[in-house]
Amino acid sequence: MPEGTMNSQTLNKKLFSFLEESTSPFHAANALKNILIQAGFTPLNEHQKWSVQPGKPRFIIREDGAVVAFNIGKKDNSQFRIAASHTDSPGLKLKPKPDLFQKSYHQLGVEVYGGALLNPWFDRELSISGRISFSTPSCQLDSKLVDFRRPVAIIPSIAIHLDREANREKKINPQKDILPIFGLTSKRKQSFADHLQTLLAEQIDLKNGTEILSFDLFFYEMKKPGYVGINKDFIVSSRLDNLLSCYIIASVVSQADKDNSFMLICNNHEEIGSLSASGAQGNLLETVFKRIYPDPEERYSILANSFLISVDNAHALHPNFPEKYDSSHDIELNTGPVLKINANHKYASTSISNGLFKILCQEKRIPVQEFVMRNDMACGSTIGPATAAKLGIKAVDVGIASLAMHSIREMTGAKDPLMLHTVLNHFFQRDQLPQVYASI
Ligand SMILES: [Zn+2]
Numbered sequence: 001m002p003e004g005t006m007n008s009q010t011l012n013k014k015l016f017s018f019l020e021e022s023t024s025p026f027h028a029a030n031a032l033k034n035i036l037i038q039a040g041f042t043p044l045n046e047h048q049k050w051s052v053q054p055g056k057p058r059f060i061i062r063e064d065g066a067v068v069a070f071n072i073g074k075k076d077n078s079q080f081r082i083a084a085s086h087t088d089s090p091g092l093k094l095k096p097k098p099d100l101f102q103k104s105y106h107q108l109g110v111e112v113y114g115g116a117l118l119n120p121w122f123d124r125e126l127s128i129s130g131r132i133s134f135s136t137p138s139c140q141l142d143s144k145l146v147d148f149r150r151p152v153a154i155i156p157s158i159a160i161h162l163d164r165e166a167n168r169e170k171k172i173n174p175q176k177d178i179l180p181i182f183g184l185t186s187k188r189k190q191s192f193a194d195h196l197q198t199l200l201a202e203q204i205d206l207k208n209g210t211e212i213l214s215f216d217l218f219f220y221e222m223k224k225p226g227y228v229g230i231n232k233d234f235i236v237s238s239r240l241d242n243l244l245s246c247y248i249i250a251s252v253v254s255q256a257d258k259d260n261s262f263m264l265i266c267n268n269h270e271e272i273g274s275l276s277a278s279g280a281q282g283n284l285l286e287t288v289f290k291r292i293y294p295d296p297e298e299r300y301s302i303l304a305n306s307f308l309i310s311v312d313n314a315h316a317l318h319p320n321f322p323e324k325y326d327s328s329h330d331i332e333l334n335t336g337p338v339l340k341i342n343a344n345h346k347y348a349s350t351s352i353s354n355g356l357f358k359i360l361c362q363e364k365r366i367p368v369q370e371f372v373m374r375n376d377m378a379c380g381s382t383i384g385p386a387t388a389a390k391l392g393i394k395a396v397d398v399g400i401a402s403l404a405m406h407s408i409r410e411m412t413g414a415k416d417p418l419m420l421h422t423v424l425n426h427f428f429q430r431d432q433l434p435q436v437y438a439s440i
Pocket of ligand 1: 086312
């Protein structure tokens with residue numbers, strides 16, 4: 001969309017539908033695929049030989065959860081503009097044999113995925129979505145995305161009358177306290193697999209003889225994204241970390257000038273350390289660059305000229321807990337994107353890459369904030385350092401300010417998505433990136 005025609009309401013509305021659609025990392029990758037196809041990107045297959053041409057944007061999906069989209073510039077292919085984010089969010093994942101029939105209840109066993117904040121998972125209407133693999137009647141392996149799309153489970157709190165200390169100290173045992181209730185035990189004792197088979201029959205045309213072999217299924221909250229605050233100052237949703245960044249990058253990449261070389265990367269598995277084939281510590285981006293530029297000399301010089309903006313949410317100041325923050329680096333909502341900085345390189349930002357990002361913000365009159373963690377608290381990390389190390393590329397870690405990170409319902413400022421969109425759009429459209437002089 002040309003600049004000037006986008007406003008916060010339009011952008012947030014589209015963001016909300018993306019969030020609703022993207023109930024698992026696989027669904028997020030699928031939603032990104034649809035945006036890219038609409039914008040004229042065509043798929044590439046990792047299993048086949050590649051042929052890529054300038055001005056013909058392409059994309060790949062690895063392991064159903066990571067997406068790389070790129071365009072080789074028609075005019076300028078000496079440097080890539082790259083924006084990165086991740087498709088996964090912390091939550092509860094079904095165990096391989098989830099059925100637990102306890103007393104009169106049918107419950108489902110879960111593993112905690114990533115650093116989920118568990119308290120907010122109680123008393124929510126939960127559904128289940130993700131990916132299943134199955135064998136076809138001709139003994140081939142196939143996989144499909146599935147989504148129950150209705151509230152099928154809940155984790156009720158224990159009443160305060162039975163836990164008088166609940167408001168003073170609430171500890172959660174993740175093995176026994178957060179088992180979602182799926183229903184009451186039926187006479188026929190239908191298993192989760194039976195229900196999954198019924199769902200599949202409704203959603204997917206399965207042939208007789210199909211057998212479910214395994215699944216990657218996650219619980220998610222049914223509540224829709226929306227505005228909150230007397231003046232609608234905030235937006236709230238599940239999975240804002242980091243589907244907000246995925247959507248905004250996809251949106252600007254769709255409009256990017258094909259004269260320039262550019263790339264979108266949305267990795268999976270960031271929340272569990274990025275070490276996987278589709279994670280930032282895997283070889284995904286390296287492989288893509290090697291296949292676009294088989295000549296190492298050409299590849300290395302292009303990477304040395306390129307710039308990566310890694311986008312993931314940042315911590316805004318929580319008014320009830322100001323002591324948790326470095327008081328010289330207060331981060332506010334609706335006050336522009338945040339540069340994330342850490343002396344121990346938990347973030348990829350350096351004085352050079354911070355400077356480059358600040359120039360992009362200044363040119364669009366977008367305010368920019370700087371975050372550091374307190375020295376007496378551990379700093380989180382994201383995909384920036386791993387990607388920068390793998391590629392040997394200049395990189396910066398940024399993100400919009402947010403509260404309740406890793407809760408089942410997170411929040412940010414209603415104006416923050418558009419500010420991030422404006423800066424990233426400028427990054428992809430600018431004639432040339434600001435020059436960085438080599439140190440030798
Ligand atoms: Zn994140």
